[in-house]
Amino acid sequence: MSFPKKPGGKALDVLQNLPRITLANLRPEPGARKTEKRRGRGQHGGNRSGRGHKGERQRGNRPRLGFEGGQTPFYLSIPKYGYNEGHSRRPQYQPLSLKRLQYLIDLGRVDPTQPIDLTQLVNARGVTIQPLKRDYGVQLVDEGADIFAAKINIEVQRASEGVVAAIERNGGVITTGFYDPISLGILIKPVPFFLRGQPIPKRMLPGEDMVPYYTDAENRGYLADPEKIQQARLALAKKYGYILPDISKDELYHMLSMRKDVRQIFFGLAPGWVVSMPEKKILKTTDEKLLKYYSS
Amino acid sequence: MAASMLCKRTAMLCRTLKGLSCSKTVLSANSQSGFLLQAASYNPRPLKLNLHEPYVPDKDSEKTPEWQKTAKYDRKLFGRYGSASGIDPASLWPSHEQLDKIIAEEREWHPPLEVMLKNIEAREKQETEKRLAKERLLAANMAKMPKMVADWRKEKRETKQKLKEEKARRAKLLAEARERFGYAVDPRSPKFLEMVAEIEKEEKKKKKLMKRRLKEEQVVAPVTPPAASS
Numbered sequence: 001m002s003f004p005k006k007p008g009g010k011a012l013d014v015l016q017n018l019p020r021i022t023l024a025n026l027r028p029e030p031g032a033r034k035t036e037k038r039r040g041r042g043q044h045g046g047n048r049s050g051r052g053h054k055g056e057r058q059r060g061n062r063p064r065l066g067f068e069g070g071q072t073p074f075y076l077s078i079p080k081y082g083y084n085e086g087h088s089r090r091p092q093y094q095p096l097s098l099k100r101l102q103y104l105i106d107l108g109r110v111d112p113t114q115p116i117d118l119t120q121l122v123n124a125r126g127v128t129i130q131p132l133k134r135d136y137g138v139q140l141v142d143e144g145a146d147i148f149a150a151k152i153n154i155e156v157q158r159a160s161e162g163v164v165a166a167i168e169r170n171g172g173v174i175t176t177g178f179y180d181p182i183s184l185g186i187l188i189k190p191v192p193f194f195l196r197g198q199p200i201p202k203r204m205l206p207g208e209d210m211v212p213y214y215t216d217a218e219n220r221g222y223l224a225d226p227e228k229i230q231q232a233r234l235a236l237a238k239k240y241g242y243i244l245p246d247i248s249k250d251e252l253y254h255m256l257s258m259r260k261d262v263r264q265i266f267f268g269l270a271p272g273w274v275v276s277m278p279e280k281k282i283l284k285t286t287d288e289k290l291l292k293y294y295s296s
Numbered sequence: 297m298a299a300s301m302l303c304k305r306t307a308m309l310c311r312t313l314k315g316l317s318c319s320k321t322v323l324s325a326n327s328q329s330g331f332l333l334q335a336a337s338y339n340p341r342p343l344k345l346n347l348h349e350p351y352v353p354d355k356d357s358e359k360t361p362e363w364q365k366t367a368k369y370d371r372k373l374f375g376r377y378g379s380a381s382g383i384d385p386a387s388l389w390p391s392h393e394q395l396d397k398i399i400a401e402e403r404e405w406h407p408p409l410e411v412m413l414k415n416i417e418a419r420e421k422q423e424t425e426k427r428l429a430k431e432r433l434l435a436a437n438m439a440k441m442p443k444m445v446a447d448w449r450k451e452k453r454e455t456k457q458k459l460k461e462e463k464a465r466r467a468k469l470l471a472e473a474r475e476r477f478g479y480a481v482d483p484r485s486p487k488f489l490e491m492v493a494e495i496e497k498e499e500k501k502k503k504k505l506m507k508r509r510l511k512e513e514q515v516v517a518p519v520t521p522p523a524a525s526s
Contacts, residue, residue, distance in 0.1 A: 109338075195372070196375050197373070199388060205406060208415060211409070211412050274388050276375070278347055278376070278377055278378040279378040283388075285386075287389070
């Protein structure tokens with residue numbers, strides 16, 4: 001590879017000819033540093049120090065927030081209604097926009113040549129999941145669907161229709177899967193789990209209220225019928241007006257068709273195995289009863 | 297020397313920039329060549345397992361705290377040190393009794409998919425049944441509505457008419473009384489009532505006469521057509 005002109009050009013000349021950088025040569029960008037407000041100093045900052053004139057304001061004795069001088073405050077005069085009832089028990093899903101996913105792929109933090117899982121996203125620090133705060137996983141959001149251009153095999157917990165269309169338009173595969181809270185905790189932090197020395201548990205099925213969502217082919221649920229999913233893919237392509245690329249002719253077809261079993265938490269690891277980190281070994285039980293339990 | 301270093305650095309920069317700008321379109325090519333230019337890489341945090349001097353507590357001595365003799369701690373030791381911890385790996389899995397308990401719990405709290413689907417179906421069927429019954433009731437009632445509206449309107453009209461008639465009758469009686477007696481009589485007085493009774497008698501007589509006449513006409517009418525036909 002021969003360069004037609006010297007790389008860097010003017011920048012290189014500048015670097016070579018200017019004097020060395022010292023504290024005397026540096027100055028922050030105008031508007032980068034703002035001087036702080038110092039109260040009680042000088043003609044303008046002093047005197048009443050920005051507290052106003054007499055009364056509760058200057059003397060720091062104002063009543064609590066929301067108090068309206070004795071009149072029934074706004075937050076008490078409105079009657080209660082069950083909008084927020086049980087809000088702390090509702091499942092939450094951390095949103096992940098397609099724009100951010102594209103950003104992560106572009107920077108190389110997420111490898112699109114391997115199936116993308118919640119573990120991969122957390123390793124790449126793309127999302128932060130808190131299973132103890134009723135987080136049940138990650139949801140993909142439509143933002144950035146028009147600039148999304150990556151062929152990936154991704155598994156999330158919830159996805160909107162626009163997202164599914166955007167991913168399938170680029171020849172990718174999207175699946176929605178359920179992880180119960182214990183499995184989720186293991187999924188986002190696999191290494192501390194392996195250091196605990198427990199056998200990998202099997203993933204529990206979703207509750208009755210979530211089963212309809214995950215058995216629906218429209219949402220690409222992991223419990224749905226594969227033929228119905230194929231039909232749904234075609235229907236979606238027709239609805240959004242793009243040609244559905246044939247992934248069976250793709251070179252990465254084997255990777256794109258990799259999907260987890262219903263009871264599996266990690267790719268390549270089955271429930272019932274113990275991973276020994278210091279010796280880099282996997283221990284499997286031979287007891288039939290245990291095997292039957294873990295494979296049910 | 298400095299210039300050569302700078303050249304190398306800028307050359308590297310150029311290569312990475314070129315790689316990033318065409319990474320979007322050349323993903324498949326990268327996988328083929330096996331060379332993925334990564335600007336960021338995942339460096340896992342060092343585990344600090346302390347494998348050279350593992351601390352394995354002495355189970356028999358009294359000095360070791362109770363919590364270091366539990367099965368949970370044994371599992372953690374195994375997870376941290378592997379076989380060097382001297383723990384039998386078979387103890388990591390639940391024993392048969394514990395497994396039975398786990399299976400019973402799962403059977404109670406986590407029903408299989410078929411059972412859940414059946415429950416959902418049953419519930420939905422019930423809901424649709426309720427909704428359909430309600431809709432049927434509504435439709436039946438709405439079908440009755442025009443007739444009920446017409447009936448009600450008729451009722452209203454009739455009552456109005458009756459009231460009008462009553463008023464007219466009373467006005468006529470009053471006028472009659474005024475004529476007869478020469479002054480405005482109070483409708484509640486006995487005189488007025490006598491007069492009303494007289495009028496009613498006369499009307500009854502008239503009606504009887506009318507009925508007799510109608511009967512005679514009817515008798516005459518059937519006699520003459522048979523006579524005409526024959």
